[in-house]
Amino acid sequence: MPELPEVEVCRLGLEPELLGAEIRAATVRQPRLRHELPASLPATLAGQQIVAVRRRGKYLLLDCQRGKEVGSLIIHLGMSGNLRFVPLDQAPGKHDHVDLVFAGQILRFADPRRFGAVVWYAGAQVERHPLLAVLGVEPLSDDFTADWLAAANARRSGPIKPVLMDGHLVVGIGNIYASESLFRAGISPLRAANRISRQRYELLVPAIRQTLADAIAAGGSSIRDYVHSDGGAGCFQIQAGVYDRAGQPCLRCGGPIRQIRQAGRSTYYCPACQR
DNA sequence: CGTTACCCCTGGAGGC
DNA sequence: TGCCTCCAGGGGTAAC
Numbered sequence: 605m606p607e608l609p610e611v612e613v614c615r616l617g618l619e620p621e622l623l624g625a626e627i628r629a630a631t632v633r634q635p636r637l638r639h640e641l642p643a644s645l646p647a648t649l650a651g652q653q654i655v656a657v658r659r660r661g662k663y664l665l666l667d668c669q670r671g672k673e674v675g676s677l678i679i680h681l682g683m684s685g686n687l688r689f690v691p692l693d694q695a696p697g698k699h700d701h702v703d704l705v706f707a708g709q710i711l712r713f714a715d716p717r718r719f720g721a722v723v724w725y726a727g728a729q730v731e732r733h734p735l736l737a738v739l740g741v742e743p744l745s746d747d748f749t750a751d752w753l754a755a756a757n758a759r760r761s762g763p764i765k766p767v768l769m770d771g772h773l774v775v776g777i778g779n780i781y782a783s784e785s786l787f788r789a790g791i792s793p794l795r796a797a798n799r800i801s802r803q804r805y806e807l808l809v810p811a812i813r814q815t816l817a818d819a820i821a822a823g824g825s826s827i828r829d830y831v832h833s834d835g836g837a838g839c840f841q842i843q844a845g846v847y848d849r850a851g852q853p854c855l856r857c858g859g860p861i862r863q864i865r866q867a868g869r870s871t872y873y874c875p876a877c878q879r
Numbered sequence: 880c881g882t883t884a885c886c887c888c889t890g891g892a893g894g895c
Numbered sequence: 896t897g898c899c900t901c902c903a904g905g906g907g908t909a910a911c
Binding site: 766 | 880881882883884885887888889890
């Protein structure tokens, strides 16, 4: 479900509610997520004040403080996770695994497939956590340039699409936006990463930036009192040029969109427009 | 080192 | 109605 734009929209929705708020209590109903939650987590979280709401790749970071002690709650939504605010008395559903209880509401983490994660990092530099330390550059930062990407891919002979999805290189680009960005740049998802010219990387990098930024803008415009990661029927997918459009006409040339499988994931592209 | 296959898990869709 | 298969926006690990 969530790629970088969805997580960023989630962060934008959380920030005004959580900044400065105190976690009164925490409830864990299902500790078996991607990483098993320690039994001590509720006690660790109780009394923490949230001092920052950040994002790194597809991870949400809630920086916390309790007296002199600092730490961060690392949250990943996996494929099917979502966070929403619910009333204090709302009964939990089947897949509502973790609650953060605040004075007037509960922030509830639900995740049917349990690929998501809730991890505590004790200390001031959460970036040093093993999950975060290995992450690549932020695609919306100044570090993400055509020069850098071309150099990073100089020895990669595999197809570009799975490379874009490798978070050790560049974070946040998931299966939808990898296809969408390549369509926007006119580059075939099958093209070897090291056989893309510098000039075409000059197209690809802005295409990725624009695709992600557009999605954030589309999602950010509909934030309310909850954090929606429901992209399925939501605003994110409406503008898809190729994703999930197999057999339908290309919006640029009218030819049929093709669906293939790369590294176990579906890829969509226009064989006429993308070379 | 780069690349791929498989696995984690549940639910929805579609075929029979 | 049930059962089966396949698919799903992520990512870690093992193996080639």
